[in-house]
Amino acid sequence: MKLELNAKIIQIVILIVLLALFVGSGITGYFIYGDYNVKQVENLTNQLKSLQIDYDSVKLNYNNCTANLINANTANDNLIALNQNLTLQNSACQSNLSSAEIKISELQITINKSQDDYNALASNSASRICCIIKNNYNPNIKYYSIENNTIVCSDTSGIEFSC
DSSP states (O other): OHHHHHHHHHHHHHHHHHHHHHHHHHHHHHHHHHHHHHHHHHHHHHHHHHHHHHHHHHHHHHHHHHHHHHHHHHHHHHHHHHHHHHHHHHHHHHHHHHHHHHHHHHHHHHHHHHHHHHHHHHHHHHHHHHHHHHHHTOTTOOEEEEETTEEEEESSSSEEOOO
16 A cells, blocks of 8 residues: 555656646746737837827827918918909009090090180280280380280280281
C-alpha cells in the first residue's frame, strides 16, 4: 500500500509539475501579451486624441470658411443690387441729360432770337434817337453805341447809322 501511495503521490507531483509548466508558460505569455495590449491601447488612445485635435481644427476651419463664404455671398448679392440700382440711376440720368440737352438747345434758339430782336430794336431805336439829335443839335454825329443799356450817340466811334 505504501508503494501504491508513493506511486500516486509521484503521479500527483508529476501532474502538478506538468500543469505548472503548461499553465506557467501560459500565464507568462498572458502577462507578456497583456503588456503588449496595454501599450497598443495607449498608442491607439494617443493616436485617437491626436486625430480628435486634428478633426476639431479642421472642423473649426470648415466652419470659418463656411461663414466667410456666406459673408462673401451676401456681399456679392449686395454688390449686384447696388449695380442694378446704379444702372437704373444711370439710365434715369441719361434720360434727364437728354431732356436737358433738348431744353438747352431750345433755349439757345430762344436766346439767339431774343438777341437778334434786341439788336434790331437797339439799332432802330439808336438810329431814330441819334438822327433826332443829329438833325436838331449836332450835325457831326454819325455813330451810336449801347453802354449799360443806354444809347450813346457819338461823332468819333461806334456803329455807323444813317437817317
